[in-house]
Amino acid sequence: NPILEIENLHAEIDGKQILNGLTLSVAAGEVHAIMGPNGAGKSTLAYVLGGRPGYEVTQGSVRFAGQDLLALDPHERAASGLFLGFQYPVEIPGVSNVQFLREALNAQRKYRDEEPLSGGEFLKLAKEKAGLLKLDMEMLKRNVNVGFSGGEKKRAEMVQMGILDPKFAVLDETDSGLDIDALRIVGEGINAIMRAPDKGVLLITHYQRLLDVVKPDKVSVLAAGRIVQTGGPELALRLENEGYDAVMAEA
Numbered sequence: 240n241p242i243l244e245i246e247n248l249h250a251e252i253d254g255k256q257i258l259n260g261l262t263l264s265v266a267a268g269e270v271h272a273i274m275g276p277n278g279a280g281k282s283t284l285a286y287v288l289g290g291r292p293g294y295e296v297t298q299g300s301v302r303f304a305g306q307d308l309l310a311l312d313p314h315e316r317a318a319s320g321l322f323l324g325f326q327y328p329v330e331i332p333g334v335s336n337v338q339f340l341r342e343a344l345n346a347q348r349k350y351r352d353e354e355p356l357s358g359g360e361f362l363k364l365a366k367e368k369a370g371l372l373k374l375d376m377e378m379l380k381r382n383v384n385v386g387f388s389g390g391e392k393k394r395a396e397m398v399q400m401g402i403l404d405p406k407f408a409v410l411d412e413t414d415s416g417l418d419i420d421a422l423r424i425v426g427e428g429i430n431a432i433m434r435a436p437d438k439g440v441l442l443i444t445h446y447q448r449l450l451d452v453v454k455p456d457k458v459s460v461l462a463a464g465r466i467v468q469t470g471g472p473e474l475a476l477r478l479e480n481e482g483y484d485a486v487m488a489e490a
């Protein structure tokens with residue numbers, strides 16, 4: 240039973256076609272890694288799934304947890320359980336992480352007709368997730384990402400993911416800029432938050448080192464706007480050893 244089902248997706252930016260017949264399905268319980276050369280359309284896929292303005296779908300469909308994802312606006316997608324993690328998290332001066340996260344969570348709960356969490360309930364939840372990511376609660380009291388190091392931004396983003404507890408996460412180069420210890424903490428955080436029989440992950444990465452921690456069930460290669468090859472974890476190892484050109488030429 241797929242949790243995310245992408246069929247023949249075509250999408251363009253400024254009239255330039257980037258996704259070009261992309262078909263991909265992620266079953267519940269799976270981590271599906273996406274690898275591929277620079278400029279292949281990996282980040283574009285993440286933005287299209289998130290519903291970012293300017294990314295126009297011209298053909299194809301995306302079903303998410305039984306819904307037509309493309310018919311939902313970005314907030315509805317998030318409230319339905321879709322989480323996007325980006326390579327370059329934004330800074331929000333004047334808004335603390337705690338404020339930002341509590342508002343985001345309560346907006347999603349409201350959409351689902353659930354009661355908002357009180358300040359106390361929220362802080363308890365935030366402490367638990369910050370502990371998971373080994374991020375000091377003091378960091379969460381500071382303005383969103385302002386003055387955070389690359390590793391702190393990524394860990395704060397994973398705390399956000401833990402608090403929102405999504406059904407599905409699309410993580411775009413979450414490992415970029417992380418040192419070895421931060422990489423392990425972030426990878427183990429992804430496992431703790433997202434490894435569940437009713438959840439799924441699309442993990443976009445260039446490197447095996449993240450996949451050593453977050454072991455993928457499937458690995459696909461995205462090139463020129465479509466999926467050109469899918470295999471098991473061994474495909475990532477071959478790509479790292481042999482390079483995209485060699486592996487794709489053989490396929």
Ligand code: ADP
Nearest residue numbers: 252253255257276277278279280281282283284
């Ligand atoms: P990847 O994440 O796989 O490296 P991207 O999805 O970022 O690739 O980019 C795919 C292609 O889309 C590239 O050729 C890139 O130059 C182009 N592209 C990305 N963003 C824009 C944009 N805002 N306007 C025009 N072209 C873009």
Ligand code: MG
Nearest residue numbers: 276277278282
């Ligand atoms: Mg890139």
Ligand code: MG
Nearest residue numbers: 281282283411
């Ligand atoms: Mg990218």
